[in-house]
Amino acid sequence: MSAFLNALGGKLAERWLALLAIPGLVYLVSLATAVTLGQSQWHDIGRLRTRLDSLAASPGANSAGAIAVAAVAVLAGAALTGTVAQAAGALIEKVWLMDARGPLSRRLTRRRVRRWRAADAEYRSALVAAGRARIGGAADAAALTEEAELRYAARNRISLVPPRHPLWAGDRITGPDRRVWRAYRLDLTLAWPHLWLLAPDTTRAELTAARTALSAAARLTAWGSAYLLLSAWWWPAALIGAATVATGVLRGRTAAASFAELAEALADLHGRDLAVAVGMECEGRLTTTLGESVTRLLSKPD
Structure with a gap:
């Protein structure tokens, strides 16, 4: 149990660093750079060096306690920034x-x-x-x-x-519901938990990876939007933000298409297995008549 908890703690720490701390720390560094340089001196590296030298020469730089407090504050700020970006990513999704x-x-x-x-x-x-x-x-x-x-x-x-x-991703994600209904008269929303249980581990892993990729693309888009905000102080941040947003949107489209294709394939490959699992005879492919019967059974009408 101790080994399991240590391994779990290590994985959680790695995930925390990857999702929150490191991206948040990079953003805080970019924010400090934007505020220090401004619009008129956007390329003045010497000004950054001077600012770092003045911080290093300050009295608190020689105090271990002050350095520890500053490090904790920076990490807390990075984590908070990452949490806000993660929430914004969920909203974008x-x-x-x-x-x-x-x-x-x-x-x-x-x-x-x-x-x-x-x-x-x-x-x-x-x-x-x-x-x-x-x-x-x-x-x-x-x-x-x-x-x-x-x-x-x-x-x-x-x-x-x-x-x-209103947006492409919404129709792409929900498209399999309508296509499966048209092909088999099977309500994919009702059948999804049952198909998920019937699917092999490899199939579920692929679906989970595609769904995770969609959320990751939304978070990347949120980070890009955050960098666009920095352009109010430092215009090169607009280039970084625009490139990041474009990358996030493209990755989101790819992830949405992958998830939709996998979801539809799950119904195509295991729709017959579902009919057999709920006690219906199905010697060949899943037909519209049989699919409608499965939908009626799963809906549990009064």
Whole structure:
């Protein structure tokens, strides 16, 4: 038990350093740099050196007690900064996945719906043209088919399903629910805990990693936003913040897509296992009739 507690304490300490202390300490250093240099002397390294020398020559620099207090204060400030950034990351993640509720979110959702419908209409027109060309043996049939494929990809870049959320990540995460329902009449929200229990450890590890990556991307975006705030004192922080925010958003899109693909694959691969596990006969693939029966059973109607 003692060895287990020591190992657990070590892991918690490593996680604390990785998530809170080190990023917070770097941010505090950046904040001190921004305040010291300012906008007009943003590149004056000599001014930083002078400031460090004056701190080193202060009376408290020779006091072990003062140094210890300063170190504890810095670590506490770093941890507090990291905690705030973590909370901001959780808020950003909720914004990415939020439903259309307020006036602004509904407006953004309607805009995404219009874009999706326009892209869908272009895809269907291109598909009809390609089909007619292939039936008629036209010389440009291959080119029209490729055009239809490009239109299909353009529509799916907006959303795989008709949008219902103001942001891309919301529709990407919830898209498997609607796609699985359309394919199998299986309510993925109801079936998810059962599918999770049936999934092998490797599958659950992949899903957990993708979900963790989404949260990490949101935290990275929060840190980037914090660096953007420093640009009010030191404009180079805007470059750091913009690059960090862009990286966080791109990582968030990748993580959301990975999690959605894995969730849909879980239903495809283990939907039949779920039907068998709840006592239904399923010799072949999961059908819509059987999927609807599983959904009705899991919903536990009165």
